[in-house]
Amino acid sequence: MSAPWSGGAGPRSSGGIGATVLRREDDRFLRGKGRYLADIDVPRALHAVFLRSPHAHADIQAIDAGPALAMAGVVAVWTGADVARHATTLRMAPPIEGLKPVDVPPFPVDKVRFVGDLVAVVVAERPDIARDAAEQVAVTYGQRPAAPGMAEAGEPVDPGLPTNLVSHQTFASGDLRAAFAKADRIVESRFAQGRQTHMPLEPRSIVADWDEGRRHLTVRTGNQAPHPLRSALAARLGLAESAVTVISPDMGGGFGQKIALLREELTVAALARALGRPVRWQEERGENLIASLHAREEALVTRAAVTRDGHILGLEAVMEADVGAYCFFPANYMARVVALILPGPYRIPAYAYDVKVYLSNKCPSGPMRAPMASASWVMEGTIDRIAAELGLDPVTVRRKNTVRDADLPFTTITGETYVDVTPAQTLDAAVKALGYADRRAEQARAGRAGRLLGIGICTVVEPTTYGSAFYKNAGIAGSGHEIATVRIEPSGAILVSCGIMGSGQGYETTLAQCAAEGLGARFEDIAVRIGNTDEAPYGMGSRGARGAAAGGGVVLIAARRMRVKLLKLAAHLLGLNSPESLAIADGKVLRLVDGAWTATDHSIASLARIAHLDPLRLPEGMEPGLHLTAAHDPPAMTYANATHACLVEIDPASGVTKVLRYLVAHDCGVEINPAIVAGQVHGAVAMGLSGASMERCAYDRDGQALAGSLMDYAVARATDIPPIEIIAVNRPNRLTPGGMKGMSEGGVMGASGALANAINDALGRIGGTVTQQPFTPEAVWRAIHQVKPAPRLADADNEGR
Template sequence: MSEREAYVGQPRPRREDHRLLAGLARYVDDIKVAGALHAAFLRSPHGHARIVSIDVTAALELLGVVTVVTGEDLAEDVTDLTVAPPIEGLRPTSMPVMPVDRVRFQGDLVACVVAADRYVAEEAMERIVVEYAELPAVSDMFAALRDDSVLVDEALGTNLVARRVHRAGDPEARLAAAPRVIEAEFHQQRQTHAPIETRGCIAQWDPGREHLTLVIGSQVPHPLRTQIVRRLGLRDSQVSVSSPDVGGSFGQKIALYREELAICALARRLGRPVRWKEDRMENLLAACHAREQWCRTRAAVDDTGRILGLTLEMVEDFGAYCFYPANYISEVVGIILTGQYGIADYGYEIRVALTNKCGVGPMRAPMAMASWVMEGTLDVIARRLGLDPAEVRRRNMLADQALPYVMPGGETLLDVNCAETMETALDEIGYAAHRPHDDGRYLYGLGLCNVVESTTYGSRFYKNSGIGGSGHEAARIIVEPDGTVSASVGMAAAGQGYETTFAQVVADGVGVRPDDVAVTLGHSDTSPYGMGSRGGRGATAGGGALYLCAAEVRAHLLRLAAHRLGLNATDGLGLRDGRIVWVRAGGSEETGLDVADLARTAYFDPLALPEGMRPGLEFYRTYDPPPMTFSNSTHACRVRIARETGRLEILDYLVVENCGTVINPLVVHGQQAGAVAMGLSGTLLENVVYDQAGRNLSATFADYTIATVADIPAIRIIARATPSSRTPLGLKGMAEGGVMGAIGAVANAVNDALSVVGAQVTCLPLTPMRLHAAIHDGIGRAAQGQEG
């Protein structure tokens, strides 16, 4: 019998699922606040326009309307958001809580109505009369970067909000001297997060205590509080942020949005609770978008397919406003692009444009394009040189003995097993027997995508990227007087299973059962200050902090136990399932003490404590993880495409994953499969479409299509784990790699199939219309060549 059970690694059912599935969860809309007023926002119907006048007279006359405010009104209460970290090539931007004189995208804020109920607020909103002077709009990022473009933010004097250039070695010299230079292009479409629960919040101002409480579904309660404090001119002690159950986020619920800040300001101004909930059209139109990026690679190669040098040119559409530094999302793509491939001479140039569209933020795997671009480039090299795509990957892949390896993007790659995951995937998918072919009805293809997923994001990464705050996390553990363990960390859950997995980590660290660990999350008053949930950092940053704190709890309890047993040292003592045991060769024996006994002593008999030991059992620990850790995986899939319709079917989908130590296999499998499903949905269906006037043509689920269970194939997942050498318990993270791999694997499989007819697609999504056009364009070109 071992000293402790190893709860880390056990497939324990998620404890939060009972309330979530039984309808007992508490989302923002489930929380009732007596006397709460309701807010509704009037939004611009234009992509770009000057606000000539706003007449709210008729709205104020409606019974039940409390107030109507505009940007000018709120400017008295709220400071502008300035995004201006000292990053070379990044232009500072400023944004008011609501526009005063000009709207920049369809859905931009114009006015806010506060009324006794939502229905009255909506009706009053329709009575507001706004005179606009419509302005030319720019909805194409390449057009936005032209010298004669309409300016989205006149204060900048340009639409180029960020330009970042990085060089390692001399890639230009390699390109100039190379036997061959092969170019490839990739265009990822604009998408949005579409969580089941749209944005919403409740703000309450206590005039007696001068204290603001905000209830909001958020991934980052503490950073959100910091932003509110700064924008409203308050102190940290005057603001509490509480995040209850959250119905999905995927990155959309990180920023403090203007609507939420306006609700806080209005609650303070009116001295009454104010609540707001957006509808689905508002969410699709104006919450947050993501992903719209174009890339071109130029690879210097020899005749064997070995890459001698590589450059990346990238353009990103950031929309009308900057909630984040504009370099942040795209630069991660540049940093990790080369991944597991040994390319010493590498450079990237990234340009980020403002356009008259909804602003952009991180979406699950903001660096999602990186794997498709790198793996797609390798496939293009293989096709141009008549080589096997897997062999080209082998020739460029780093050998195990080359690790740790400083990638040309600057981060250190280690604790990965890229060759192992790829070779396993090739065997399992039957790669050796595959040939792209056409049976007269269908085109058949197979795609590979090797993924290096950056996770954790410690303080150095955020500092270098210009993101406010740090990358550390903090944990607090209290052993209660009855012996139960209460653990909290600065994370907020949005479906990841934190309450279950964190309990397993604490249980192993302390030496108790997971059922005796209560995990509390999402409240700035009860959880220690942390940077929250984002970037696949939950396990490494949050779990790491909890495990280190739990180890201190265990050591403290064993010292107290030794004193109770009349010992001078803890040698030979252990903690197992909450009981103090003698650790013997081949097993353990009970001492008769348990954690409850020790807790009673610590709280109720401090005179019986060892000299110098404080009463009570409260512990606090911070942890700043490495700048990045890396998980890796290989995705492989088989597809077929109907010649006559372009309909794509995924016949087999496989993932071989190395995500480090697995805390809970059930939770990890769900995260991996969910990430793949999200990646497939974006690759095949999702698309935010704007016309030239900046009108969003896809602001309903009739137009913005999302994959259903009928569209997602069975996903086979094989584990090939290598623990991290730099984190507690060897934790890494794996919540985003599935998105990255799905994009690359499916796109590469499609192009493998299309190669039969001499066609290729470089733009997502891979809709039947796009594939049908590619097939018949290829057939047409082949026919013209034969005729010639």
């Protein structure tokens, strides 16, 4: 176990951990010099266009590609049968009780399962030719009834299953029966989320190039996990992993949509190999909205057993989730994590959950930034409901039940261990910064004046970095480890690489800072190479918030080990028996003389020249060169935490909700770069507010997608997001190499819950409530006008809340 970074007493590099240095990526991005996939020209490339189903559920009875093949410039038209000859089926069957195995064919052959499902692919010399030819492919369908979702009944979506219930898990711990028998009140709360989609600025795209002479496939695609993608491609195409290279260029967002190998990318790779020419595909926005991964469609009911003074004695949760037509991840994966972490920052002595997951004739679902986002909203909404029914203040109820320092390390009722978390401190910091008592008084005055103000609090405990032990305990094949290499060239130039891949997080900056900290090097002397499976060591990629604790942590470990070698060499050259009196900072070797650090004649550059070009000067037993690889497997789970506070005003005439103030008190452990941390908080909060207030992938009863363009799928603009105040309440994590915890998903979790609680706090003053996200103006307006008779705000004042 590595000790956490503490700053140390010796000299440190100026651009290391904790420094607010400018993101080095931004120079090229802001000048329009980034290289996204569309910017990369591949000679002789063919262009693929997919023909998609207009039906939610139908048999493919016939496909006539003759007219399309007759068009000039058309090279090929493939159907599912053609793809099946070149790629294998995905078998999703982890050994989890209650989870049914499912097969995902590489391409539909006999049946389509959702609007936007694949029917055929046209390959042509130009994209416009391919698009025109796709319109000439004639398909005869036999329509079937569509399964609407979250119901066992109806025709099975997957022909290999008897019903649409694909997963059912239960859990119970503690004496729940006694808790409910002893309770002064049983409080029931309901929550539901509509479907959302990831909406990356850059939709998916790929260029696949088969080199027949070398028998080698090179794939360029924006992907968050290049090495696992390479493994999946090689396995499903029948190739050795050494015969596949995955290169991820600059990527315009991912948010979880660009992790798994999806069928379009698999098909394009198979086409390139079969046709002997590069093939490229660029997803259009409409395709991305209806046929890339969706997320978040869930419904939950909680029942809390509480005492009259607000202590929670027991909690049970019933959850249903809709994962769409196919399972590219284990069907229960996201839902189980929601149920697992639902207790959040609270001491709950008895807990049970019942989680059901259904297939439906909708776009498949997958992880989206904070796939467990509903957990915080549900738990915090339950707390607010408890407070309302007992006539207590919501902050008081939180304080009565919150995990405190004296409880640490704390094992939750589901067996998760919290180490070095600070939920009580972030709650106090947020309440103080908001001026909570004054806001309550302001709310009461506003009510007397006919205005609807609401205060929302949401405390988040965010799982950030999943170690291998988590996957093993969950019965899921996979690893949470990460590997890094640090290489110093003869000139002193430093190359750092690991398996994570950036999609806007600033990894080229933060990984360089971790290397600078560990080595004692200058930040500007370090180059970071990620996203190329031939250059980077095998790693698990970017998902969750593992970039800091796993990626930055393993780079720090590797850099520290390299510094040990450098100092040993420096001590030998200086005639010292040990390097104990030596240090490296900003690339210079320093020596402690009479209590002061004094520069020597050596530097990382001079030591590198000797290590590479004059190995006879090395100490006995030291290998020439400076190339080091380190691996790190994090603890089963690392947790960060935060408290979000939100003040809103609702216009009763229109239902429009305006956020008057928003603040976040957060603890992400050691901050590698405070400016990047702030950017991640801002981005995550914006995503959470957008999803909770306006985003919805709507479907009608027949399974038709109703949000196929940005005219129908609303996403927050910059002007829709309020200023966000950030209060750092950081405590290092003793179990991670640098004390980092991560934090890039907690903002989504907190924003969703804080906004929901603020809206319901305002509506509660007139007897209204909303339980279904998104909380659009229409939904809020209906909640106001469904109150009968609608009480006057002055009569609804309850300053004790």
